[in-house]
Amino acid sequence: MVKLMVVVGFYLLGFVAVASGLVLVLSRNLLHAVLALAVVSLAVAGLMLGLAAEFLALVLVLVYVGAVVVLGVFAVMLTGHFDQPTLPASNELKALGGVTALALTLLLAGVALLQPLAQQPSAEPVSLKTLGRLLLTEYVLPFELVSVLLLAALVGAIVIARGKED
């Protein structure tokens, strides 16, 4: 029963993710694009639940829907004119970009299809305990580095967005 739910959920959420991804890259209305990112994030979080990665799903919802999408809405608001139906959403590279993206997708999907990959999920799902232990032992240096990076990004974003004192 749970397995069936995971399979149905995969196709449903996969469809939702691809459809709203299309909205994201094609929509003329910027606000629609930002909201489409929220939908994609929620769909991918649902897929991660199906992959027994509950912690990651939660982090994804918090960071993407809670932070990135809100930041995006703020940026749209501050830069104004988010709805310009007269202006095309894409530049003149549409055909070239389409071919590039399609070729890249086919390449990646082809590799995934041709390689003999694991058919069955591993019996033991990765527990949160394992993740925490790994982050504080084997990956402690990248963990600390990424926290410094976040601090730098925080300060940098404030400094850049604030502009000159006057």
Place this chain on the structure above:
Amino acid sequence: MLSLTHYLVLSAVLFGLGVFGVVTRRNAIALLLSIELIMLAVALNFTAASHFLGNADGQIFAIFVITIAAAEAAVGLALVISVYRNQQDVDLDRLTVLKG
């Protein structure tokens, strides 16, 4: 039954959509959102590999990818706001001040 291939193909499609957005979008904010879509596809890829191979490293990498995506969004959108303040525009095809 679902296999790792299903997830890899799905994330390849999402990745391709993101690349298309990065190449074609005219608005700087939409371009940043497309980059976020690429990062999302990569995180899904790592998580799926972690689940099917029974290796926790994939999830750790996904956590780092999400963190870096957040940092990139913060700095990127701050830059967009800064550029808008200087140029009153975020259309990448019209931002040609640096062009000789």
